Amino acid sequence: MSILSIASNASAWRGYEYYEGKRVLSWKQTGEHEFDGEVAGSEKQVYHVIIDTEHPKKSTCNCPHAEGKRIVCKHKIALFFTVFPKEAAEYMAEIEEYEREEEEREQESYDRIVEYVHSLSKEEFRNALINSLLEAEERDHYHY
Numbered sequence: 021m022s023i024l025s026i027a028s029n030a031s032a033w034r035g036y037e038y039y040e041g042k043r044v045l046s047w048k049q050t051g052e053h054e055f056d057g058e059v060a061g062s063e064k065q066v067y068h069v070i071i072d073t074e075h076p077k078k079s080t081c082n083c084p085h086a087e088g089k090r091i092v093c094k095h096k097i098a099l100f101f102t103v104f105p106k107e108a109a110e111y112m113a114e115i116e117e118y119e120r121e122e123e124e125r126e127q128e129s130y131d132r133i134v135e136y137v138h139s140l141s142k143e144e145f146r147n148a149l150i151n152s153l154l155e156a157e158e159r160d161h162y163h164y
């Protein structure tokens with residue numbers, strides 16, 4: 021179980037941005053699976069981060085979000101990606117793959133709708149349009 025897999029999507033993404041923005045000021049390996057680093061926060065503070073890649077939940081950071089808790093914050097992820105750039109590249113590749121699939125899905129539903137509309141007679145088209153306008157209106161009313 022990697023530290024990345026127990027991080028929230030938001031922390032993983034923000035951690036990646038911190039890694040990209042080179043906010044990890046320094047780091048060193050302190051044990052077989054332990055790394056110690058200084059990570060620049062969003063203001064002027066610098067946080068002290070320790071990650072344990074074998075026992076990710078033992079990782080610590082003294083930022084207000086993670087201090088004293090087992091939360092995987094963006095600073096831990098930033099340090100993880102800085103120590104293991106290959107993991108960062110894989111993470112990014114996964115996100116790009118997901119976005120590609122998402123675009124494909126959107127293209128497919130667009131194609132399906134265009135095909136459907138072209139298959140309709142004028143009468144069918146009018147009825148379909150009336151129905152979807154009614155549905156849209158009901159959705160709006162329901163909303164308020």
Ligand SMILES: [Zn+2]
Nearest residue numbers: 081083093095
């Ligand atoms: Zn932190």
